[in-house]
Amino acid sequence: xxxxxxxxxxxxxxxxxxxxxxxxxxxxxxxxxEMRRAFSDGDLNYLANLCHSCGACYVDCxxxxxxxxxxxxxxxxxxARAESYAAYAWPQALSGAFARNxxxxxxxxALSMAAFVLGFAALNDRSVLFGVHTGPGAFYKLMPHNAxxxxxxxxxxYAILALVMSVRAFWRDIGPAIGGRADGGSIFQAVRDAGxxxxxxxxxxxxxxxxxxxxDRRKLYHHLTFYGFLLCFAATSVATLYHYLLGREAPYPxxxxxxxxxxxxxxxxxVGPIGLFTARMRRDPALLDESRYGMDVGFIAxxxxxxxxxxxxxxxxxxxxxxxxxxxxxxxxxxLFITMPYGKFVHGIYRFxxxxxxxxxxxxxx
Amino acid sequence: xxxxxxxxxxxxxxxxxxxxxxxxxxxxxxxxxEGAPKFYRGGNTRHTRNMRCAHDAATEILTGPYxxxxxxxxxxxxxxxxxxxxxxxxxxxxxKDILNWIVEQGVRWQPSLGGTLSLGRTxxxxxxxxxxxxxxxxxxxxxxxxxxxxxxxxxDLVIEDGMFLAARLKRPVKGxxxxxxxxxVAAAGGFEANIDWLKQYWGEAADNxxxxxxxxxxxxxxxxxxxxxxxxxxxxxxxxxxxxxxxAPKFDGGIITRHDSVVFGIVVNKHAQRFYDEGEDIWPxxxxxxxxxxxxxxxxIAYIIFDSTVVASFMPTLFPPIAGHxxxxxxxxxxxxxxxxxxxxTEFNAAxxxxxxxxxxLDDCVTEGITPPKTHWARKIETPPYLxxxxxxxxxxxxLGTRVNKEARMxxxxxxxxxxxxxxxEIMAGNVLGQGYAAGMGMTIGSVFGRIAGREAARHAKN
Numbered sequence: 065x066x067x068x069x070x071x072x073x074x075x076x077x078x079x080x081x082x083x084x085x086x087x088x089x090x091x092x093x094x095x096x097x098e099m100r101r102a103f104s105d106g107d108l109n110y111l112a113n114l115c116h117s118c119g120a121c122y123v124d125c126x127x128x129x130x131x132x133x134x135x136x137x138x139x140x141x142x143x144a145r146a147e148s149y150a151a152y153a154w155p156q157a158l159s160g161a162f163a164r165n166x167x168x169x170x171x172x173x174a175l176s177m178a179a180f181v182l183g184f185a186a187l188n189d190r191s192v193l194f195g196v197h198t199g200p201g202a203f204y205k206l207m208p209h210n211a212x213x214x215x216x217x218x219x220x221x222y223a224i225l226a227l228v229m230s231v232r233a234f235w236r237d238i239g240p241a242i243g244g245r246a247d248g249g250s251i252f253q254a255v256r257d258a259g260x261x262x263x264x265x266x267x268x269x270x271x272x273x274x275x276x277x278x279x280d281r282r283k284l285y286h287h288l289t290f291y292g293f294l295l296c297f298a299a300t301s302v303a304t305l306y307h308y309l310l311g312r313e314a315p316y317p318x319x320x321x322x323x324x325x326x327x328x329x330x331x332x333x334x335v336g337p338i339g340l341f342t343a344r345m346r347r348d349p350a351l352l353d354e355s356r357y358g359m360d361v362g363f364i365a366x367x368x369x370x371x372x373x374x375x376x377x378x379x380x381x382x383x384x385x386x387x388x389x390x391x392x393x394x395x396x397x398x399x400l401f402i403t404m405p406y407g408k409f410v411h412g413i414y415r416f417x418x419x420x421x422x423x424x425x426x427x428x429x430x
Numbered sequence: 431x432x433x434x435x436x437x438x439x440x441x442x443x444x445x446x447x448x449x450x451x452x453x454x455x456x457x458x459x460x461x462x463x464e465g466a467p468k469f470y471r472g473g474n475t476r477h478t479r480n481m482r483c484a485h486d487a488a489t490e491i492l493t494g495p496y497x498x499x500x501x502x503x504x505x506x507x508x509x510x511x512x513x514x515x516x517x518x519x520x521x522x523x524x525x526k527d528i529l530n531w532i533v534e535q536g537v538r539w540q541p542s543l544g545g546t547l548s549l550g551r552t553x554x555x556x557x558x559x560x561x562x563x564x565x566x567x568x569x570x571x572x573x574x575x576x577x578x579x580x581x582x583x584x585x586d587l588v589i590e591d592g593m594f595l596a597a598r599l600k601r602p603v604k605g606x607x608x609x610x611x612x613x614x615v616a617a618a619g620g621f622e623a624n625i626d627w628l629k630q631y632w633g634e635a636a637d638n639x640x641x642x643x644x645x646x647x648x649x650x651x652x653x654x655x656x657x658x659x660x661x662x663x664x665x666x667x668x669x670x671x672x673x674x675x676x677x678a679p680k681f682d683g684g685i686i687t688r689h690d691s692v693v694f695g696i697v698v699n700k701h702a703q704r705f706y707d708e709g710e711d712i713w714p715x716x717x718x719x720x721x722x723x724x725x726x727x728x729x730x731i732a733y734i735i736f737d738s739t740v741v742a743s744f745m746p747t748l749f750p751p752i753a754g755h756x757x758x759x760x761x762x763x764x765x766x767x768x769x770x771x772x773x774x775x776t777e778f779n780a781a782x783x784x785x786x787x788x789x790x791x792l793d794d795c796v797t798e799g800i801t802p803p804k805t806h807w808a809r810k811i812e813t814p815p816y817l818x819x820x821x822x823x824x825x826x827x828x829x830l831g832t833r834v835n836k837e838a839r840m841x842x843x844x845x846x847x848x849x850x851x852x853x854x855x856e857i858m859a860g861n862v863l864g865q866g867y868a869a870g871m872g873m874t875i876g877s878v879f880g881r882i883a884g885r886e887a888a889r890h891a892k893n
Contacts, residue, residue: 083686083748086479086559089540101746123565124558126476126684130469133686267557268538276565 066105074108074144080127080135087121090267092257092422093141094121099242099425106237109151112144113234113411113418116264119272119280119351129350142353149410152237154229161406166358169366172403177395183207184391193387200313206387209307212394219401226405231417241424253423258416261286274346285339289367290412292332296374299326315381326374333371337364363408369396435461435577436891437884438597438611440584440651442466443475444560444873445855446617447567448880449887451535453615454574456888461609462571463582463597465618466646470682471564471580473619474643474827474856474872477684478560479543480553481532481877482870483525491541494551498522501552504868508715512864520836521862524878529554532877536566548714548790553870579603584651587614589658592848612850613887616840617880619856620828621649622669623681628825631667638730640674642824645681652831652857660848661833661841664860670867671721673697674824675749676731689819690744692720693789693807695736696778697821699727702761702770704778709806712792718867725823732821733764735775737813743789751817760816779810827872831860838883850890852883 066072078097081087088094093115100107117138127133146162153159161168184193184206197205204212257263264271264283271280303322306312316323341364344352373393380389404410437453439446442464454460464471484501488494501522505513533539538557542550549555556563572578586598594614599607621627623645628636641647656662678687692708697720699705706723710716724732741751754760757775761768777800785795787809795808832853833841840848855876862875 079746080686080748082746084559084684085543085745086556086562086685088543089555089557101742120558120562124562126559126561127686131682132679267562277569 066108068147070140070144070147071105071108073140074112075103077135077137077140078103078108078111080133081137084127086126087124087137090120090124091116091118091263091265092419093137093263096422096425099429104239106239108144109148109234110238110418110421112141112148113414114263114422115141115145116261116415117142117351118264118266119348120266120269120278122351123272123276136350138351139353142351142356145411145414146353146356146359148234148414149230152230152233152414153406154226154233158406161403162359164358165356165407166362169358169362169399169403169407173366173369173396173399176399176402177392180391180395180398181388184387188387194384195387196382196384197386198382200315202381202386203314203390206390207394209313213304216394216398216401219398223401223404227410227413230405230410231413234414234417238418238421241421241428247424247427250420250423250427253427254416254419257419257423258412272348272351273343274348280343281339282343285336285343287336288332289336289340289364292329292334292336292371293367295325295329296333296370297329299323299329318378323378327378330371330375330378333367334375337368337371340364341368359408366396366400366403366407370400435459435609435611437461437613437615437887438463438594438609439615439617439884440465440597441473441615441617441619441855441857442471442578442580443473443617443619443855443876444478444563444567445857445876445880445883446615447472447564447571448532448535448877449615449617449852449854449884450571450576450578451567451574452881452884453613453888453891454571454576454884456885456892458613458888458891460571460576460884461603461611462576462578463584463599463603463609464578464580465583465650466580466644468580470644470646471568472561473647475560475564475876477643477682478556478563478873479685480549480555480870481528481873482553482868483529483874484522485526485529488551489529489554491539491554492551493541496552498526501525504552505862505871508866508868509862509864510866512866514861517834517836518862521874521878524882525874528874528877528881531881536570537563538566548712549869584618584654587651587654587658589655589851592659592842592846592851594848594851612891613852614850615838615852615854615880615883615887616651616655616832616857617854617876617883618651619647619649620669620830620859621647621652622825622828623647624649627653632725635725635730638822639671639725640676640678640683640687640822640824641681642672642674642683642687642826643681647827647856649828655832655840655851655853655857659843660851661843661845662830663833663858664829664831664864666828666830668829668860668863668865669721670718670826670829670872671725671823672717672826673720673724673732673734673821675747676820676822677749678822678824683824686748687824688717689734689747689821690717691734691736691740691747691819692717694740694743695734695811696774696804697732697734698766698771698774699732700729700766702766702774704774704800704802705732707802707805709795709804709808711806712790714869720821721823721825724821730822733766734819734821735760735771735811736817737811738815738817739813740809741817747819749819751819753815753817755814755816757816760818764818764820775811778804778808779812782808782810827856827859829860829863829865831856831858834858834861834879836882837886838879839886850887852887854879854883
């Protein structure tokens with residue numbers, strides 16, 4: 065018996081699946097399961113995080129409900145996955161943030177955005193806040209660059225610290241790899257598998273969303289969102305280098321690298337989350353962990369908000385709306401950073417770690 | 431065309447869908463009547479995982495060639511010659527093309543599953559298993575414009591002089607309780623879930639049989655056809671039956687209730703006596719006889735008994751083994767006579783000769799001086815905990831069926847071919863399988879004769 069009901073149920077299902085194995089060609093979960101005859105808590109959390117929730121094993125299973133064996137792997141692993149985030153959260157005192165995640169994220173976003181708006185209003189004259197600023201350093205008329213950099217670096221570093229500590233707990237819990245071998249090759253393989261969402265493919269036909277037709281577009285929307293996020297991150301990084309190395313201050317002209325990257329990324333961060341949200345709302349409830357609606361939608365909303373405020377800021381940066389929009393955008397980004405270790409963002413980190421472990425196991429198996 | 435179709439297909443499994451797709455591709459209007467609700471559609475196909483097809487060269491998923499001649503020899507061997515050579519050779523020839531045809535209908539292959547019975551060269555596995563295969567066939571059929579109705583139980587067939595006229599339904603379909611069609615394809619499976627029918631041949635023992643597939647395989651269409659003058663084929667007591675866990679549900683336990691551990695231990699009946707050579711041949715060649723062996727034992731129950739040293743030698747099981755720290759404790763849990771079980775194990779252990787164990791070949795680990803002997807893989811059962819699986823006969827499918835010719839056309843009792851009635855799949859498996867079984871053949875019969883039946887049914891309807 066395991067610590068929680070969901071791990072007991074996951075163990076029951078993996079025992080059923082391990083005596084069947086029909087699904088082993090669909091994704092990474094089942095081959096990883098086959099390397100084991102019994103499952104520790106860490107094993108089950110590893111398998112749960114390896115699952116990309118494509119839904120194929122549910123549609124293909126002869127024992128899925130209403131069969132009395134009641135095998136629903138995608139839903140069960142989704143619940144186990146969400147509970148694993150809380151179980152490994154650092155510091156543990158904040159693990160409760162996952163339980164009512166939508167609320168936590170909303171409050172964090174609202175407070176953060178309000179703080180920037182009010183902060184700008186308090187620190188700046190009305191004429192500055194609603195003024196028209198153009199040319200290099202325009203943004204820093206509202207908030208000094210060093211203050212901005214210090215604040216966001218602190219938030220970002222905290223997020224990284226919390227994530228590293230959480231992943232460390234996860235990595236320890238899943239134990240040594242079967243046949244264990246940690247090397248660069250496994251990490252490279254995992255980067256490729258994560259980068260192309262190799263296992264979000266229903267075994268080749270695509271994923272299942274609202275019915276038994278594999279026509280799901282989540283892979284495309286996820287790519288738009290993920291690579292949009294990376295492009296925005298790259299835009300910020302390039303801008304930081306411009307600032308410190310070249311002494312060139314934002315805002316930059318539309319054709320300059322940070323803006324081009326940011327624009328492309330921003331489009332991804334608007335279109336991707338809309339697609340993911342639509343798919344989420346249409347998805348067959350049988351495949352979903354419905355109790356985590358807030359966590360799923362909260363993260364999607366934060367990414368969308370970040371993309372939207374960023375794009376508006378770009379379009380309207382030479383008007384009087386620049387000040388308030390800058391405050392809203394910075395508020396959104398700040399909230400995104402500080403809630404990263406306590407929301408859906410962590411799915412990518414845990415899944416990547418699970419893919420590294422899987423790559424290790426596959427490499428030592430062959 | 432409100433209630434008159436070119437081709438009516440009764441059944442909803444592999445054979446039925448191959449027939450429906452093939453008839454539709456032949457230009458016919460097609461209605462499929464599946465008696466089960468949507469979730470349970472497809473009968474035994476739900477539980478399958480591979481198909482045995484001949485091929486002259488290795489493929490992406492098959493490790494080497496499996497010629498028509500080799501397939502034929504395997505069939506001859508497992509059936510003990512009880513097959514229709516002309517029909518069987520025709521099926522084997524056609525099976526080569528099925529490997530590609532079935533892919534064109536949306537089914538995807540994969541290499542043989544981990545832990546399966548060395549079928550990598552002969553059998554092609556369905557990616558995602560039998561239900562994934564069915565899902566693909568249904569999507570294709572619907573895309574082509576085949577009409578499909580679920581919960582569509584046929585209560586009567588109107589047949590005159592070997593000519594199908596109409597099927598009567600329990601509840602209306604498209605407002606009609608009678609569906610007329612120019613041709614009929616019967617692909618509605620066997621009667622393994624009809625315990626009363628099984629009792630006609632097996633007596634009360636049939637009450638102790640477990641049925642591996644859905645409760646919808648009641649053989650009602652088969653019975654109607656035989657009652658209305660279609661020629662019968664096959665021995666009604668012959669079926670595909672394996673030993674499955676006695677704790678399995680009465681119906682639809684599927685693949686996961688099976689046990690592959692017989693060769694690693696001994697098997698005793700309720701009197702704690704051994705009754706058959708557990709090491710007669712490698713397991714893939716012998717697994718399908720153990721259902722009948724257990725059916726012949728008192729109360730149709732037996733126990734696979736082994737010790738802790740072999741647990742990791744076979745696939746993990748759904749139901750855990752029952753364990754005892756001593757033979758007596760295990761006997762108590764199994765409600766066997768402890769003295770008798772200890773005696774059986776002691777005598778068996780004393781009879782084991784030294785040898786080099788290798789379960790992948792016919793090794794030299796044998797017993798001497800006991801009856802029945804264990805002729806391979808015999809090792810002492812002496813390392814606690816002692817473990818056991820209780821097993822009962824698990825009936826997969828029956829062989830009694832309708833006689834057909836190479837066009838999958840049913841033959842009437844007087845030997846004349848029916849004008850417009852065709853059969854495919856389990857309902858006519860007895861034409862090819864007089865007895866015995868080799869893994870994956872049920873699906874070969876279904877796809878090959880389904881495709882032929884659909885093609886011929888459409889041709890008849892379009893003439």
